[in-house]
Amino acid sequence: MNATTLTATIEGIGLWAPQAPSWADYRALVAGEPAATATRPAPALLPPNERRRAPDTVLVALEAAQAACIDAGREPASLPSVFVSTYGDLAITEHLCQTLASAPRELSPTRFHNSVHNAAAGYWTIASGAMEPATALSAGRAGFAMGLLEAVAQLDAGAPAALLVGYDGASPGLLRELAFSEGLLGVALVLAPAATGGRTLALSLEDGEAPAAPERVAPGNAMAPALALFEALARGDGSACLPAGEGRRLRLDLGHG
Amino acid sequence: MQPATSPPRIAPLAITAHTATTALGAGLEAQREALASGRSGLRRNDFGDYGEAALACWIGRVDGLEDGPLPARFAAWESRNHRLAWRALQQDGFADAAAAAVARHGATRVAVIVGTSTSSIGETATAYARQHDGRLPEALARLKVHTPHALGDFVALASGARGPCLTVATACSSSAKVFALAARMLQAGIADAAIVGGVDTLCGSVLYGFNALQLVSTNPCRPFDARRDGLSLGEAGGFALLEREPATPVRGWLRGYGESSDAHHMSAPHPQGLGALRAMREALARAGLEPQAIDYLNLHGTATPANDSVEAAAIAELFPATLHASSTKGWTGHTLGAAGIVESVFALLALEEGLLPGTLNSSEPDPACGPQLRFETARRPIALAMNNAFGFGGNNCSLVFARA
Numbered sequence: 001m002n003a004t005t006l007t008a009t010i011e012g013i014g015l016w017a018p019q020a021p022s023w024a025d026y027r028a029l030v031a032g033e034p035a036a037t038a039t040r041p042a043p044a045l046l047p048p049n050e051r052r053r054a055p056d057t058v059l060v061a062l063e064a065a066q067a068a069c070i071d072a073g074r075e076p077a078s079l080p081s082v083f084v085s086t087y088g089d090l091a092i093t094e095h096l097c098q099t100l101a102s103a104p105r106e107l108s109p110t111r112f113h114n115s116v117h118n119a120a121a122g123y124w125t126i127a128s129g130a131m132e133p134a135t136a137l138s139a140g141r142a143g144f145a146m147g148l149l150e151a152v153a154q155l156d157a158g159a160p161a162a163l164l165v166g167y168d169g170a171s172p173g174l175l176r177e178l179a180f181s182e183g184l185l186g187v188a189l190v191l192a193p194a195a196t197g198g199r200t201l202a203l204s205l206e207d208g209e210a211p212a213a214p215e216r217v218a219p220g221n222a223m224a225p226a227l228a229l230f231e232a233l234a235r236g237d238g239s240a241c242l243p244a245g246e247g248r249r250l251r252l253d254l255g256h257g
Numbered sequence: 258m259q260p261a262t263s264p265p266r267i268a269p270l271a272i273t274a275h276t277a278t279t280a281l282g283a284g285l286e287a288q289r290e291a292l293a294s295g296r297s298g299l300r301r302n303d304f305g306d307y308g309e310a311a312l313a314c315w316i317g318r319v320d321g322l323e324d325g326p327l328p329a330r331f332a333a334w335e336s337r338n339h340r341l342a343w344r345a346l347q348q349d350g351f352a353d354a355a356a357a358a359v360a361r362h363g364a365t366r367v368a369v370i371v372g373t374s375t376s377s378i379g380e381t382a383t384a385y386a387r388q389h390d391g392r393l394p395e396a397l398a399r400l401k402v403h404t405p406h407a408l409g410d411f412v413a414l415a416s417g418a419r420g421p422c423l424t425v426a427t428a429c430s431s432s433a434k435v436f437a438l439a440a441r442m443l444q445a446g447i448a449d450a451a452i453v454g455g456v457d458t459l460c461g462s463v464l465y466g467f468n469a470l471q472l473v474s475t476n477p478c479r480p481f482d483a484r485r486d487g488l489s490l491g492e493a494g495g496f497a498l499l500e501r502e503p504a505t506p507v508r509g510w511l512r513g514y515g516e517s518s519d520a521h522h523m524s525a526p527h528p529q530g531l532g533a534l535r536a537m538r539e540a541l542a543r544a545g546l547e548p549q550a551i552d553y554l555n556l557h558g559t560a561t562p563a564n565d566s567v568e569a570a571a572i573a574e575l576f577p578a579t580l581h582a583s584s585t586k587g588w589t590g591h592t593l594g595a596a597g598i599v600e601s602v603f604a605l606l607a608l609e610e611g612l613l614p615g616t617l618n619s620s621e622p623d624p625a626c627g628p629q630l631r632f633e634t635a636r637r638p639i640a641l642a643m644n645n646a647f648g649f650g651g652n653n654c655s656l657v658f659a660r661a
Contacts, residue, residue, distance in 0.1 A: 006445060077520075087404060088426075093378070097385035100461040104310050105468070112466030113524040113649055116374065117405050117426030122650025125518035131535060133516035134652060135434060138405035139423040146423040153441035158265055174393055178381060178403035205365070205421070205447070245413070245422050248365065 006152045010199040011161060012072025012190035014064040015230060016041050017217035018183060023067060029216050030234035045127040054123065056184055057089040061120035061167040062127065064186030072190035074161055076128035079190065080154055081163040083121040083136045084147035086222035087179050089114065090171040120167065144226035145242040145250035151191050152203060161192040168222040182220030187230055202253040210241040210249040263542040269510040269659065270440050271503040274354035276345060277495035277602040279589045280317035284348035289606060292614045295634065297588055299477045299489050304459050312468055315477045317491025317590025318459060336377035336402040337458040339411045345456065345494030346415060354498050355416045358450045361504060367418040368448035370439045371409050372431025372455035374594035377402035379460035408456055420448045428648030431455055433597030436656050437514035443501045454496030457594040463490055470524060478560035480584035481569060481630050482619035488559045491590025495598035509605045510659040515539030519651025526563055530571035532653045533645065537575055540643065540655040548576045552639035553607045555600040557647045558584020559591050566625040573627030580629040587617030597646040601656060604642035608660040611638040
């Protein structure tokens, strides 16, 4: 068996970046129109006191996820979820490493449990009451492509719909030398089996390099490769390629079912 | 809350190779011998160079990683985690089996799906500890290890697989969930074989993090014992090779997987164990089995007061008294992101050898324990085994395996 083509319907789209804090703003940018700007996401799903305390990466992931669910008209609690992040929360990583280097016994218990890569997935399931499976994964520049494959495989295995979220934040301090990422970016899709019609996506893995994604928003962000797909979605058709590992790419053909 | 409909039964997936390396030693024979003889891998904490800040606890440390550098061609990948990954890959003919799968199916048709909770963050922390004038030492900074996915990248490089490659990081359920992701990917035709597994190594972050949460015992951990007072941390690596159409002898079958979220708390389990029950019920449904069909269940059983009472109550609710359920954390310690693969390998050993581990270090059952909870190791041939792995964020996974 060789190249396999998989398909899905895109039911909902969410996006948050400082230069385009909604999917509508991103589409405006692509159309050459003015867009709103913002500094910090404020997902309505979290109570205000939790919103103040939560790491930025959790906020941007939840904001994009909730927007995609609203766009899809799906109840968040009904969806299995796949959360993709290249680095997780780098501000917490920096804090852990600095504390370990100076006073390890003073490590904060809250920062520690927020340091798990599935922190955003955990806060999402708690805030939305979702007992459906949640997965958190990391795959370098191929992260969003790998998340798409897992989400589509969930549909193939019988899930009526699946939520896919990609997000990364900025690396602070010394971490910029080790794990570089800038700004804040969250993107999300609600996917359903292709038979339901609407905007469709055909996925195929192939040899080759994906071209660089447009960086209209969040330049330098580690999740920016995912923007190649959102650019194509904003234009309404065509195709996009995402990096899918050394010398491999995931080709995405958009259409209408 | 139950799902509206049970998931459909899945086709069994062949496991053609498996291996584990833990504090008990490298490879399957070391695990088998220690489980059979009741030899624990735990020792007094001697990890790292923390001086007066060192913690008085017990750890499941893998010997000799400090003296076992990676082959020169992997110099840019040097880390404790990758040394353990490399050592685990060399045991029980696993690397050869993976290479044969790459040759047979083609490199781009073999996926790499591995789990870890902290990957190589130990090296990132070491770089910080050696900072000078606000700069990190260049030799450590240039290593290709400062990302969660370093483990997946390294295993792909070491095995030659070029299919989809990703690292699952859902804390302590990570390397149980890799079986679920691989099963779906193979079912969907995205790959023909998958190298799954997990590696997690001791590091300051987990030692002092779990200490800050007051979850670490000063004694060797005693899962499900009424006197239990916390976990013992460990490190481990393990792998399994899954194939849709096997060409080599089958070692065991993945029959079902179940995943769920507690939707309750970041670091405490759901008090009624609803997420755990849901994961176990979904795994049984995908296997097409009733609870009474399961012979052996390797529990998550971390020996924290909360985890074990919730898990024991869930087991008592779901399974008949004939089940042999136990925790092997007293042998290996809690190996976090590697717990899923290590304890899946123990379940496969139970199926292959009829060796059903008890619960080492424990003797006084918690009142929540039903007759399913076994402290004594038993020997009898069995057909079906299960493994539970639950992680922070309320992330649960249960797996069902069958004898070949």
